[in-house]
Structure formats: structure tokens, C-alpha cells
Amino acid sequence: MPIPMDEGENELTLASNFLRYARPLTALLIAFAILLARPEIGHGLPASGYEETTGIDYENARPDPAAVPISEEAAIRLAKGALPAVGNKNPDEIGLLYAQTGDYRPRIPAWKAAWDMLDKGTILLAEIDATTGDLLAYETRFLGNPLNEPNSGFPASITRDRAKAAAEAFVRKAVPSVRDFGLKELAFSQDEMYDFVYPLFGPARYSFRFGLTANGYEAFNVSLAVVLDMAGNVKAFSFTGDPGQPVAKRAAVQAAEAKRIWANGFRMMPLYLDAAAGYYDGSEDWRLVYVMDRTLWSIDAMSGTPAWSDVYGYSDIAARRYENIPPTDVSFVLRNVSFEQAVRAAATIANFPSDTEWSVQDEADDGQRRIWELEGIDPRHREGGYYSLTVDARTGQMLDYADYRRFIRDADERSSEPPIIKVADARKLAERWLAEHIPDFLSQYKFAVPFESAASELTLEYRRVHRGIPVAGRALFISLDGNGKMTRLMPSPQSPAVETLDALKPTLDAEQAKKRIVQRTKLLPYYLPNKGYPFTHDVIDLDQKRLDLLYLAAPANLYELYAPDRVDAVSGNVGLLSSGEVFTVGGPLPADVRSHPSKKALQALFDRGLLLTDSKGRLLPDAELSRGEFLRMMHKGMTFKGTPYIGREEPFFSDIGTKHPYFDDIVYFAERRWLTPNPKIALKADNPLTREQMAVWLTRIIGYEKRARTLKSDPQVTRLRDAGQIKDKGAAAVVMKLGLMKPADGDFKPGGRVTRAEAAESLLKLAEIQSQLDKPLWTWGYGDDEYSY
Template sequence: MKHHLDECTYLQQEKPLHASEGNSSNSTMRPAWRLGMAALLSASLLSTLFPHPTEALDKTTANVGLEWDQTQHAAAQNLAAYPDNPSAAIKTEQIHVQKGISDPSMKPEGYTKLKREQQKAVDAVLQLFPVLAKTRVVDVNKGSLSSYPDRNPTSWHIRWEYTTGTSSSSFNSVVDSKTYEVIESSIGHVTELLDSHSYYPPQVNEEQALSQAWAILAAAAPSIKKEDIRYDPSRISSLPHALFGPTSYEFAFRVKVNGLEADHNLITMRIDGNGQLLEYFRGGVSDFPSIDSVAISEKQAYTRLTSKMSFEAQYVPIVGKGREYDYKLAYIPVTGQWPLDAVSGQELSSPWNDTYAQKEMKSFSPPDKVKPFEASKQPLEDADAALAIINRHFKVPDHYRLTNRSLNADWNDPKREVWMFNWHNMNQTGAWMDSYTARVDAATGQILEFGLRQYGGMPTNESGEDVKTLTYAKAQEKAIEMVYSLLPDAEHSLRLIHPAEKDRKRSTDGNISILFAQYHNEYPVNGGNAMVIIRPDGEIIQYTANIIAANKLDGLPVQASVAAEQAKQSWLQAMKLELQYIIEGGYRTEAGEVPVKTKLVYQFKAKDNPMQQYYVDATTGELFSAWPDSRENQTNLHEPPTDVIGHAAEKELLALWKHGVIFTDSDHRAHPDAKLSYGEFLQMLTYSFRPEIADSTNLPGREITLPFSDVEEDSPYYHVVGWAYQFKWFDSAQGESRRLNLERTLTREEAAKLLVKVVHYDKLAQYMQQDKQVLDLTDHGQIKAKGEVAIALNLGLLEAENGAFHPKGSLTRADAARIIIALAKLQGHTDQYIG
């Protein structure tokens, strides 16, 4: 049996199609604000601008100093997303910024060849990241030709290059061409640039780093009014930071425009545990409509939206553990909930948010002479078998060559193995070659996806021959045949979305898109759909199906108990209508590009949490959150465990609690003196490196075959063991026995053996079997793993007591906390990474 694990956890999100995917140096391709800062974990040299905390308030040596009231500082740490009390926010006039003391003569290679206005843009970045003086400026141009969408087409785009030995890295910065304020730049991913890394314990804590973040704002964005800036911790992931690995902190600040909220107008930054700035990103665009352009009042907007607002019962996904979703029958607004343009009075909606209720839904009969889908009688053991299935249904042009075939965990369902294929256009050259992709379920032979990815848009007839244009009715017929042959029970689980004739739009290339919605018990399944795109010559060039498994929907209510109008009133009572700026566009559809624009709109927001989305339970009528707080979101929000305060290991236990390593029970206790099992110690160690595993029931990626017969998929230690096995934390004897016996009480000797695996000193342990420190112990004869015990003692991870080691003795959770903190403090002091 194959299991799937990976070194990173992914957040499921929709994102626009980029014309230049894969360019890691292209900063305009970063995801939306919540993830815009989430990938960088290393540090940079900026000690002259942001000093060591012992110097942070010394204005004679520090580049940036701060003066503020500590009460307001504490308020900022707990600032809610949209505070009703403006006095709760830190005032930027309390921030004192001084001139830099870095050597202004230090400039990057290529600087002298730039024009004065280009140099001015480079200087703006160097003010925040003086370490970039070590690099080379490759070019400075207005606008970017390497990304889509270019959200800053009139700004300076600076490309840097850093070379060390035979390797080089390139990365971008963007600077406003009018104000010469930095829009975005980062250095954290160029590890060779960094003179130091911050590990636990950090020199700068999160509170001190926040102070520096405010100072950076004052220096980097002087054009923004001080009263328009609000610190907003809700815009940053609340996952706990790993205890192991470089320490860094993320901060987000909302920036009002013309006194109004602008969800996309954020400034985010990352600062490491040494107080060094790693990344700075400023969202939003410059063309904000004037408030004077508002053509309708709030009252008119409310009446217009609510009068056309309708609610429909659907089976909706509720975020659960990891990437798992539960489903519930609930009412959601399907008309009247989208933002209303305050200038034009038009309701806005994104193409992927188009609602089923606005279109006619049609059932369809099995097409004649088309065989329904039949699952493969046995798993597809090789790629050729999967390829044969694809070739029976689709045609890849001859000038596309198969360049990849691989068996992987499915990105959309990590429990499912899929055969993945890529074909590239051999008639093209350069970095961005058109390609076909396909995914086939390895267990059933079901094609999950087939389609063309073309960077210049969807293709026309490639043969150049005149063809008869496909009618919409014929396209629907071909699409029905396709889903019937590729999806199980398609005629019962799908309905054809049949738009009015005026809405039957072709793409700019004449392609027709036919959409299907998944239904269950006569209700739509939110997120369940299929799409077929057909060329004018009748060739199918895109097929995708995202069908929710029937077992996810079994046992749910078959009928709503609450009326739609009652659901509407409950929903409206929890909402308020706000005038604000939003960003629209920046994506491609089959009809062409939708340019980026900022619009002034009226939009419904939840009163208690504007970032939350609410539905109405169709059975009880109660409002509930689509994104309930999971354990990872609660880790740092509660008070510390009640039985930790005053404990001898309080400091260590609180550190582990803060970093998501230990949790509390229903009585809010952590049980620090409880004896530790082998599985619990393994779990604590693993969470120290990967705290997100605590709530990740699905970790996509690598295939791992676990050799242990007593670790089933439903075990609470399943992913813990998988991660530890992947990094070789188990010895060969454990693998041979095929049992880990995770529930057994952990002994001190077993802890030493596991710790040696974590620090990768296996060979050294063999060499230290006759270590004098161990041989001098009164109970050395009872110790089998003398080398491992010697290393644990020498590293200060374990200690002897009254001249004895007590190898069979047990450990408590508090003991484990001390060990893990001692291990964390070794980071940066060993010749290899710990882990």
C-alpha cells in the first residue's frame, strides 16, 4: 500500500491563469495577500537599518527608533480586523524614523550605467534592503513583460542577480514611478545573500518585530496618511511558527483610500528573529475611483440588492481538518449578494462565481450509441494503460510530444493516485511552450482532466483548413456524450447548465464552453461541476470534472426544513452594507482577458468578522461559518494551559504550546507530569518541525510506503510516523519488526536513540560506544545504546542523575519539553541541519 506525504502543506485556492507560470523570480505572480508572504523562511542582513533589540531604542546607533505608548502597543497586538474604536490602533505619528547610517557609496554592480530616474528606483529598494548592494542590477524597466497580469504596468521593475561560485539567483523588485516608494521586494529566498539566520530562541520577539514593522512603514510609505493605516493580524495565517527552522514573523496592515476600506490595499512584510526585513509587499493599484463618482446612495444600493436577493438550498462544503471537507444542506445567497458598482449601479460577479440559480438546469438522457463509463476491473499498473484510455477519447496533435508520465497523489484528493501526463508543443521554442495535460485515476481508469494550456489563449483550428462552425446545440450534444462516457452515473448526478441564448457566448477563438452542475437529492452540490470546451471544428480541447464523492453526501438531509425567505432574513440580520474599494479582473477566461481594475462598490460584510462567510442551516435556520476555526487557528488565541503556569518547566512548556507542539484537553490542561509514550514523544518532535501536521489529515505529495503493520491510516500518529520515516528517524530493526508499538511507555534510552537520529549523528554514535562519560555511570552496564546516550549527554539533551542514567526510566511531557527546547537551541551550531 502506498501512502502520500510531502514536505509542505498546501492551501486550496482558486487562482487566475498566468501567462508565465513557473518563473520563481516573478513577484507579480504571487498568490493573494494571505499567501503573498507565506513562502519565505530565511533571513537577510539588515542590521544597520534594523538593529539588535538591545540597540533598538538607542537613537545614537539605531537607524530606526520607536517612541510609543505601551498600552497602545498592546492594543495593536490584539487589534481586530475592523475595529470600531480607532484609538485602539497604534498611531504612526508615534514612530520616530531617523536617517540611515549605511554607506551610501555601496551600490550594486551595474548601478552606474543606469539613468538617474532608474538609479532613484534602485536607491528606494536599497533603503529597505541595503544587502542588495552585493548583487548586480540586470535591468530596470517600466512594466513587466514576463508576467500576467501586470498589476503595476507603469512602475519600475528592477531585476537583480546574485552570483556565488557557479550558481546564480535572479529576483525582482517593483517601485512606484511617481512616488518612488517600494511596491514589492524580497531577499529571503536568496540564502547566499544572508550573513546570519535566526533560530530559536530569536533575538527579536514578535512584539519587537511589530515595532520595527511600524517603523518600516513610516520610512517606506510616507505618502500614506498615518490615520489610514491599521495593523490587521487577521490577514496573516494564524498557523503557529515551527520551533525548528529560521524564525520569522509576518505582519499585515490595511490601508484606507479616501477614508474607505480597500480589501486588496494591504502592506505585508516579513521580519526575521534577528530583526531583519526579508520581504515587503504592497498590494492595491493606483487608479482608485473618486468618492465623487458615487451615483447611488447606500439606501438605494441596499434596496436594489435585497429586492433581487434570493437564497437557494445547496449541499455546501465546510472546511474541516487539513484539506478535508464536510458537507451540509444550507441556504446561500445566489443573487443580490455580489458587490454593487457604486458608479454604474451594476451588480458584479466573477465568472467562477456564477450561480446555478441564474440559469436553466436541464437533465439529460443517455445518448444513443455511447457506452457509459465503466471503472477498470483492476488498477492501472503502468502509464501505457492510462495513456490508452486517454487516446480513446481525446486527440493530441502530432507536433506535441509526451514529455512527462508519472504516478502521483492527486492534488485535488491526496488519497487518490493518478497518472499524470504532459505533452509540449515541439514547434515552439523558449521558456513558455504550449502543453496538453491529463490526469487519470490509477484505481478506476477515470479521466479526471484533459486540456490544453496555451499562453496566448485558446487555439483556433490548427490545420488551417476551412471547417464548418459548430452550432451551440451540437456542442451541447458532444459535451453530453463526453461526460456520459467519462463520469459514473452522469445522467443522474449531473445537470446541463442551459443559459439563455443571449448568454451563449463563444470565446474570441470561437470555442464553446459547456458546463454541468452536480446535483444530489434534487439540490445542487456546491463546487461539484464539469466543463467541456469545444473548438469550432468539433475537437474537444478541454475537459475537467470536479465531482464530490457520493459517500461525502450520504446521510445528509434530503429536504430543507426552513423556508428560503426565513434564511434570507437571518442572513441579512448578520450583515452590513459597506462602501469600499475592491479589485476586479487580472485573469483570463475562454472569452479573453479581463484587465485589472479597482472599483468603488457597495458590498455586504459580516458584522462580527468582515472576512468571514456565513450560510444558513437549511434544517435549523441557524447561521454558521463556512470556515470554522480549527485547532491551528486557535493555538495562539487561548490562555495558556492552566496546569503549566508555575510548573518548573513552565518556560519550556509555554514555548511548545505557542509553537503548536502541545495542546490542551477539554479542561484546558496540558498534563505536564504525565508519563510519555513513544508515540507522544515522536509526535511532539514532529510537531516541532511541522506544527501544521497536527490538523492535516491529508498531506499531498511524495509516495511513501510505510513498513509498520501497526500504523493504520486512521491512527492519530499516521502522518507523524510518515514524516519521521521519510526523514529516517527509525532504525533498521524497527523496520524489520514491522511494529512500532507506539503506545508503550518511552524509556530514556529510546529517547536518546531517537534524538541521535534527529541530529544525524548515527555514525558518530557507533564511534562513541566507549565514551568515558558513559562508562563512568554507575548503571552503564544496563545501557545498550552507549554511543547514543553519550551524544545525548554531551549535547545537553539528557542528563545523568547522581551518577546514573536510568536507561529504563520514563520521561514526562515536561521532560520532553526541556529536551526539545535544548535541541532547538542547537540550531545553527551543528554542521548539518537538525531534522
Template sequence: MSLNWKFNLRLKMFATKATTAAMATLLLASQTPGFAGSASAAQEEQLTAATTGENEQLDATSNDVPEGAKISSRQASENILKLFPLLKKATISSARFDSPNSYPPPDYKAWEIGFQITQGNHTSGFSGTVHAGTGEVLSVHLPSDILDKHVSESDVKLTKAQAEEKAVALLYQAISGLKESEYAPIGDLYSSIEQESLFGRTEYRYGYQLKHDGLLSDAETVYINVDESGLVTGYSRGTIEAKYPSSKPAASEEKARQQFEEQFDVELAYIAKDRLSSKQGQQYYLAYTPKNISIIPIEANTLERINTLTGKAVDEDSLQQDTKLKGDVTPFVPANGTRLNVQQAANRVATNFDIPKGYKLEHNQLGKGYYSSPNNQVWSLSWSDRSANMSYMFMRDISAQVDAVTGQIYSYTMMQRIGPEMEQEKPAEEKAGKLVTRKQAEKLAMDTVIALVPDATEEFRLANVIEMDDARTFLFQRYLNGIPVKEDSAQVQVLNNGTVNEFYTRIAATPEQLPADVKPAISYEKAKELYLEEFKLILAYSRYGGYGMNGGQVIPAGVNLAYMPTRDENSIYGNYEALDANTGEWKLLYGDTSSATKAEPTDILGHVAEAALRNMTQHGVLLADEQGRVFPDRVITRGDWFNYLARAINPNMDLYYSGDGDDKLYADVTPDSPYYKAVRALIDQRWLAGADPEQNLNPQEEMTREELAVLLVRILRYEKLAGFYTLPSDLPNIADASAITSKGAVSLSLKLGLLPSIEGRFMPARKVTVAEASQVLERLAKLQGKTDTFMSGNRLY
């Protein structure tokens, strides 16, 4: 079976772990539908006291210690302020007890302390949490209202290594009595995926795994954010109250290793070079990855493989590997060309799924799809039953996505808003045991995939089955040329009563994107040997549970003592790479989108702008080609400049869908334009005038120095100021001042040092090169915090 990791928005709780311990059964868990953190199940204790004077702050805390706590809300707030003294400038606005903002609630009690900052008529609120038993701070993230002011007052620029000293210092302060031997760095899980921006506040993120009884624990993690000025901007502490088993294993490491090697296996797979990217036509490469059971943690007492969702032994019969689909339903047939209206799309859903009586179509929207269909026109639909005899909190919603052209259903979910009283709301038949057999549920799941997924019988195989108390989830893997395609998958959840509760599919790869040669340079035997040489088994604690399911079921949190496969002997998260089947390189499973920035550009050595060019590649503003070339002397177009600016704000632009859209921005900037996303980002940033579909932006035109000066003034918001400089005398010592039309823009660009003169001339008609644009961007970045408006709290994310 392939390791199908699915980026379902409802599974962000898993994605943040980015772990390999979870990797094997995050293929058991991360593809499981129905994980939902929803409404608060907590008891709220509003501890407010009246103010006694006009100038006194509202005191929302007290010295009361409620049942189940060992500290008061006042002590909790003081603990936060010790770690983050900048918050003394904020007002404590509320105190809530018993983890009010999560469901299912954790297995410990917590205080949530609310803060607010008021500036004039503007008030912003945020909160921090503190463990009500130990007094440990669990989470705090400083708001932009505090950070922007702090950054503007600081000229300090720390490297990532220097900033980590601040993170470690805070770690020791936050966890009293912590020793150096009691934690380990998680490693650079994210920096190779997410690139630091040229503009805006640079933040570094550090992760640490804490130990219990000398062993690394998957349940005890800390993440700390530090900005380049050395300010700790965020702290997040994961913990668990569940009882830990003994750290002494009944089975030896030698026996575990022997079993691991006997069961270990690899398979070829197609992997997208940038699996998180939304860009069209990305290429795939051939790699060896471990088969499913190979990297599932091994219980250290029984040597059973354990499911990191439930903590129970894995049922090996559920690992179907590659069972072909068989069914007696009509295979999927696409609609015949014309775009479906909303009712036709809704009818497609009603034909294939049971929409219960009383449900009405309440919302519809035509737009681009999500990760499974980012480049298609898709109807997003939802049904609700607001007349149901239950509160809105426990009401069920049905949602679906339907391709507006082909009629293909990408997803269907009956979403249950869950809470602690959910059992009272369930129909009696859902409380009963399984009413359909495994075989019957499997047939229903296969029939669903055959009827809804193109070429399902040829391209999809049943890969895994997850057994839960109230449902079974069937995971299907897509194959092309007999080789699994990572991420291309389908899944069906069947409830006890035989109802399909959820369906999801993602199909991204096309044959043209795959490598032409399917015969790898590295043999299967050699790949297996390389993996076994690399893999180690670490005795550690593996977390499971703590999740709420769609149907209201809660999986209790706990830990197992386990031997965990990893390529890093100091981390349990060292198994997120695949072996390139042709080069033998280890590559991140989600693609190394910053590889172009890590490599030294091949054509800038000795160039007069070498330092600026290198800086731009390191920040992801310039993207080198496959040979590492950036062509420093190439003349750029207006569109090139727009792309540079947008990547200076967000170099990870291609990783995310924010900025995508369906509307024409300008007559010559349509959704399929290579400049569309950048132009949209710059309009949002107000660095370009608002969209006008009847006007041309002319992104293909080559950029002149005078045009660049005008655009720089727009970025700095100095357009009106530039209007005061209109005479040749406003450009003293510029020999060609009379040839300049936009004298104000040029004058300001000269005064600020952004576009210096060249031997006493400005040369307004001279074309801008990649090298000159890089120098201008570097100078512009140095203006941050030194002007009234440029990058002052208005960074795009």
C-alpha cells in the same frame, strides 16, 4: 447556484486574493479554465558593466532611463536597498526593464533587479521589482541564505501584535506620503487556516488595502511578512495603472441596498470541515450560503451586477442555478477492475477528446491524483506537437488525468503557451466569431459531463455559463440529497469552433461523510434574516481583468466603482464565511483547521506539564479530540512521536499534498498508514534513516525514555558524538546507569536538558507520556539556533 471555489493550480493568482468581492464572480472566474501566467513577454535590457578591479563588485545597473521609465535601474536598486538594507550584503547581478516575468504584462512598466549571494561554491539568486514610473518597490522577499544567519544571531521573540508595528513602519516607508486614513488592514484571512510551526522561523503575514480618493481599492493591496525577531522578510505591492472612475456614485447607497435585499437569497449546502485537507473521510456539515448573484458587486452608477473577471454587467441568463442535464450519449461506465496501462488510459482520452494530428504522447506518470483525486492511482498524460510550425514558446500541449482503475477522466486541457505575438500563431478559424450557438455549446458541454462523470444526470446540474470572446465555459454543480456539495463540480470549456478545450471535475464527498439529518435547526427564513443583518454594502473600487486566457485572449485590467457586500464594514474581504445551519456559527468556507488549537484543552488544568501541553496545542503539535481532550497522561507510541515531530515542522501537514506518496516506506508503514505522511517528512528531514520496505519501523510500539533519547540524538545529528560516551562513568550521579544501553544518547539528552533525571535515576524503560513528550518538544524548540545543525536552514515547507 452554489459558490464553487476551485483550487486549480493554474488559478493561484486568484486564490491569493482570498476575497469575497471576488467570491461571487470568482465563481465566475475562479472556476474558469485556461487562466495561465506563462512565458515572459517582456523586453530584456541587460545592463552590465565590466569590473575595473579584482575586488570590485559587478555593477549591473546604470543611470540610463529607458523610454517608458521615469527612473533608472540604479535608482530602482537603491530604492530596494533603502527598504531592505540587509541586501547590501548581496551582489546586484542584473537589471531588466518592462516587467520581464509576467504575461500578460501589467499595465505599468517595472524594473526587475536581480541579486545573488555567493558563499564558497554556492550561489543563490533572487530578485525584487520596482515600479519604473513611481519608483515604488513592488516586491522583495529575502532569501533563506540571509534569513537563517539573521535568525541565528537574534534572541528576540515578538508577538504578532508587536511584529505588526514593524510591518506598519515599513508600509509608511515604502509608500511615501501615506496617511493613516488611506489604508485599512485586510484582516486575518490566513492565520485561521495556516498554523504557525513550533520548529523553524515563525513569520507573521499582514495584509493592507489601500484607498483611492478615500475609497478602498481592490486593485491596491500590500502584503508584508515579518518574522518573530522583527525582521521584515517580504513585501508585495499590488497596483494598477488603469484610470479610476469618479468616486461619486450616480446611484445612492439606499437604492443599492434596496436592490441588494430584493435580490439576496441563501441556500443550504454541504461544506467540508477542512476543505483544503487531503485526509480521507473528512466530514461535511450543513450550512447556509448566499446564492450566486447575491454577493456579486453592484456597479455604483447603473446598479448592475458586475463580473469581476471582465468588469462587464453579469448576464443573468447565464446564471442557470440548477438546470438538469439532458443528453443522448451513453453515461459513464467504469472500467472492469484491472488497472489500465498507459496506452489504455491514453485511448480513453482519445475516444472522448480530439487529439489533433501530429500530437504524440510524450510523458506519462502513474501516481496519486491532485486535489480532485488525491487518494486514487491516476495516470498523468501529456501530448505535444514539436513538429508544428511555431516556436516552443507558442506550442500547444495537451494534458489529461485518468483514473488507473475506473478509467474516469478527471481533467483534459489543451494548454496554449501564450505571448504577445499569439494572434499571429492562431489558426484563421479561431480568429473568427462564434461558430456554434449557445444552445449547441451547452449540449456539447452536457454530453461531455454525462459521458465522463459517474451518475452525472442524477447528481449534476448546470449552474453557470461564462461568455468570453473566444469560448464559453459551462460550470456544473454536484447535488446530493437535493443539496449542493461545495467544491464538488465539473466544468467544460467550448471554443468558438465547437471544440472542447478543457474539462475538469472534482468529486470528493461520499454519502457516509454527510450529516445524517438534512433538516436544519435554523430555518431558511431565519438564515436569510441573519445574513441581511450581517451584510453591509461598502462603496469601493472593484478590480477586474489583467489575466491571460488559454486561447491567448487577454482581459485588460481595470476598476469599477461598486457597492460591495461584506460582513466587515472596514474591509471588502468580509464575506468568506458560511452560516452553520444547526449551530448558527459563522464558519470559514475553507474550514478552520486550527480550531482545535484555538480552544483551551479541557483536561490539562493544574497538570504539572500544563504550560508545555498548552504550547503544543497552540502550535498544532497536539490535536485535541471533539471534547477538547489531549489525554496528558496517556503513553505515546513511536508513531505518535513521529506525528508530533512532523507537525512541529509543519502543523499544516494535512492541508497539503507534499509528503504524499505511493511507495511503501517500511514494511509496516504503507501509504494508508496514519503515520505515512509524518514518516516521509522525517525521512526527508533526515531525522529518520532512509526508507527500507523490508524492515519494520514499529510505529505502534510504546515509546520508552531511552528510545526517545536515541531519536533525539538523531534529530540533533550527534550520533557519532554519542559513540564516545559508553561507560557508566559517562553518566555520573545516575543511579541506574548500568541499566542503560545507549549511554551516549542518554548522556547527551541529560547534558542538553532534554530528558532530565528523575530523583537521580534516568528510568530508561519507563514509558513516555503525552505530557513528557510535550515538555521534551518544548525544550527542543528552545535549542534552535544554539546547536550546529538543529533547524539551521533545513526547515521543511
């Protein structure tokens, strides 16, 4: 039992706070934001006119109930049969609306129903396909402190295997259209985990995700997620994909032939790109890479016909050719400009009237650049929008221009026939002006073709090209109307420096890069709905549900999750264009853990995202844990559904900057005073975690530091053979009394290094005693005290 503390227990958070901060199941709760009570209706079916005040959204177009196979009464019977929590109670609300079971899927009519079960402190929400009778979504919402909901704490009443069997049985009963398919347990993706995976220290739940299989093939992008409490009661469900039935039983094209078709259909092109472009922190990491000039959508497994994407990745750059810009008689001159000079320079090409009234809306000065944001009003059309001009006053460079009037022209202006301008004429006007107002325009940019020959408004693209290689993310766009006047200017950032690009020397050519991509990729057959749309151009009527057999590109090592699409031309490394960590949560336990003595604890942390596999699919239970890894595990276990904490951007330790991989985890701990920040000392987050350090941190986390000071001479510590080596004997006593850590053969081993399995055992035990602590560890959202229970 936990050690009694002097402080009293915290009050339970009110139900209203729960409703305020709870994250709903994505699609279902959009329709049921609030369940409105209607005493005059009672617990029967909605009366006429009920939709005017219901919590269901009836404002948008609704399906015709007479046109769907599943009637309202039938939907209610199906819900009662599939959902034990409903019992024999009719819904307090029910309505026929449109639902969508996944991206690029058609809207389907669905009955959406809600039950007021306030005698049990819950509201039940369900969504049933009105064409098949399939349960599409379900959730139980508990109106109180979620930690107090029955069967929502560790230890579990049933094993994970029994919970999985219960989840499979629920799917078979609730989704009639998939009864002939096999169920395959899958991991949760990053996006799915936020709706279905609960934190270790939150309401205890089992979460399972299943895919469908038929004839030995998996149905791509079809998912059934089931969430159960610790007694096996279903608390949430979602069916995504709505697949239909397989058209073919066996692929006519073999995988080797599909790979040959794919490999012959693309080439690698060199490209400069910023690997840090997605971080939005101002940092840059320029690389010279080879990228695929187009990306495979799919290959028909029956005919071998490939479908390629010309818009994904950098296909748009590959599809262009780049022409040199002819020299002009003007060039950019670095100079300070006044407000009036900036307006006059823009007026030589922009489309605003000469009597436009300009004013400074914003001004920023960082010591190097002085940026003016100007707004212009046409005195004859003061309600007709405005012009926007941004300029660097210290260099004279034009940074942006936009005519926001053109979107709200007067009717007579819009009805008049606009003049036409040819590309050649537009180029002459644009390039002369750009050469004068954009630094290094003539030397660094090329014109991107093809382009339309003539139009009432043309947008010209100028791509930065270095030594014949395009630079990603560095394109300038200028739009001219039929009179040759600029309506929009979107310049490119000036970085990177020429010296930065010159330093990137390739060590392999395009063919060598392609060989590496081919070696790291394989083609796998999947069933995809409706001819694979959007993975193919061959689109059929989306109302015709069917599964077609198609090959998709996959990584040769499936634990890498996605097929590679780039090769670093300098290092030769093969990877993905996407930046950031890619991971999955839960699923079948990795092979290296299935017979481990700590299997139960490892599975619990693996299912909740505290432990992730490596690139080979291993959990490495006996690997040493670093200090930073432990902080991250605790952070993930405490924060609602794995949501990362967005901390303050300031140094807490000398070796921990804002870009450190464990920065947010460390800030989370420091702001709760579980770590004592000191910018003059190093935290050494990458060092191995010792048993004594884990004991100290666990003692701080549960708030037992005061009691620990009274236990320094506790016999449970003093009788240890290595008691003299323990610096914080009180912390060691606390964790042993609570069962969070155990001695081995009479030794505490304070300097011993903690393994992933040992940490898992300690954290699972901590979850089991959480309800007996003075303050539960779990927080909703980002860890602010007002969000905590």
C-alpha cells in the same frame, strides 16, 4: 556544549548549491534571476546598451522614464535612505519596469535595482514605486551556507519586541504613502508563509506582517511583510496592496443593517457533493449539503448596495433549471467492442472524415476496464492536427472525443461562413446518440438550461440529478457544429452509485440551514482599494488609487478564518466548501500564553508555524502533546519554510496508512532512520508523548545514539531518584547534558506526559545548539540528502 563525536564535521555546501535550491522572494526575483558582472561598468550606473546583457528583463514593454514622478536618481537616493545595507553605493543594475502589488491590482511603473556586495557575500535587490517612492520589495541574498550568515542563529541578540519595533520603523521610513495609517500586526496566511516564515532549524529570522488601519477600520488585503535577522537587520520586505487614501471616514450603514441586506439576498439549495474531490487520490466522500445559491462580494457601507457573485462556488448550478430528457428508441447495451466497432460508433455523430486513419496510442487494462486511447489522422491534412477518441472496450462506453484540427483550420476553411444549428435540433441528435453510448443517460441526467437558441457550434450540458437534487462535479458536455457533428465530448464519471445517494437522508430543511449560516456569519467593514474591485461590479479606473468602505462577510468566530458557506443536510454541521486544513502562522501571541513561563519558547515556535491555535484562538500551552504532533512539529521545524515532505506511499506501521494525518511526517522520520518502520506493529501516533520517548527521538535526531550507549551509567542519570524506571538511560543522559530536557525535583519522570510548552522549550534549545552539531537539522525542499546542509 554538545558532546564530541567521532565523526568529522560535514563540509559546507557550495554557494552554487544555495543558489540552485534557494526559494526566491516571489515577484522580486523574477526580474533578478541572475546578477551579471560587468567589470567595464564598475559600480556606477548602467552605461548605454547595458540592458542588452543585464539580469533585468527588458524584453517586455517598459514605462517611459520621462513620464514617472520618481526619476532614476531619486529612486537611488530613496533606496540609500531606506536600506542601511546599501550604504552610499550606487546599484550595479537598475531599470524601469512594470510591477504588480497584488491580485487584481493595476501594473505600476517601478525601479528595480540590484547591488553587488560580494565583499560581504551578498546581493541586494530592491523594487521602488516610480509614482510614490514607496519601497515595494527588498531582499538580501547571502551567497553561501545560510546557517553561516552573520546574526542568523539562536539565541537572538535582540528580543522579539525590539525586532518588531525595528520592523515598524523600517516600514514608516521605506513606505512614505502609509505614514498616516496605523500598523496592525497580523498573522501570515498559508500562501505568504512560504516566502517570509523561516523554519526553526534554518537561518534564524524574525518575521512580521502588518496590515494598515485608518479611522478604526482595517484595509483589506493590504500587507507589509518584514523579515529581520537576530540582530534586527532587515533581510527582506514586501508591500502588497498599494491602497491609496480613504474616501469615507465612517460607515453610513450599520453592521446590523448590512447583515439584514445580506441575509435577504440569498437562499440555500440542496446539492450532492464529493467532500474528497480535492484530494486527487481516487477516494470519494459524498455528502448531501445545502449551499448558498450565490455569494456576497461586498455591501457598500455608504449606500447599502450589495454586490453578488454569480460565478463563485456553485452559483452556476443554482442559476440553471433542469429539464427531463425525452425517451428515445435506443438505449445503452453493455458489450465488448472491437477497435473498428468503437470507431464506427463514434462516426455516427462525430465530425471526422470516413477515411480517417486511426491507431491505438495507449491501452490500459485494470481487470475491470480496458481503455483505448485512439488517434485519428486525416490523410488529406496530415499536418493539420488530429482527432482523439477514448473508449472502454469492455462496455462500449464513449469516454472522450476531441477534434484538435479545428484549432488550426486552413485559412479558406476559417473564412467560410459556418452553418447555424438550433438547440432543439442539436438536442435531438445528441440525446439519441448519448442514450445509446452513455450508461443510464436517460434515467440519471437532465438538460441544463438556459442556452443560446442557435450558433455555429453549441455546447450542451447534461447534469446528473438525483431525486430533483443536482450532483456537483457530475455533468456531461457535448459540442456539435452547425452540421450537427460532434466536435467534443466530455462525459461525467459514473460514480456515485444510486444507493450511495439514497442513503443520505436530510435532517433539516433549507430554511433551517440558512438560519445556521446567518448565526455563524457577521458583516465587518473594511477599506478596499478602488470600490472593492473585484468585490463589486462597480469598477472605477484602477489608476485612481482610493480606499472605499465596504462590508464583507466574515465568520462570527474570527479564528475560523472564513465565513461558512454550506450546511451538511444530514449532520447539520456548518462549514466551508473548500477542503483541506486552513491555518495562519504567527502574529500576536494568543492570550492564554502571554503570561506563561515558557512564553519565549512558545512564541518562537508559534511564529514559525510549529504550533497552531485551535478554533477558539488558544495555543493551549499546558495541553498534552501526542506522538504524532511532536513528529509534525519537528518536521515543520526542519523543512524549508514549512514545506511538507511528500513521502513514499507505503505502509510503515500497521496503524499508519497513506491517509493518516501524520503520514508524511512519519515517512520523513522513517526515511532518516529516526523511526524504525515495522508494518506489523502500531506506532500509536495519537497516544500521548512521554518524556522518555521524546528523549529517545531527540537523541536519534541529533545523531548521538552511539554516544548514548556509552552514557548509560553516567552519574547525571544514576543519581536520579527514578533512574530505575528509565529504560534508555543513555538517551536521558544525552538530552540532560545538552540542556534539551531537565529533571524536576530529582526525577526524570520518564513516563510523564510532555506538554506543548515543554516540547517548545526543548526544541528552542535544540535550535540554539544546532550550529554545534555535526550535521545541521535544516533541509531545503523535501528532505532529500542532496538538499541538506
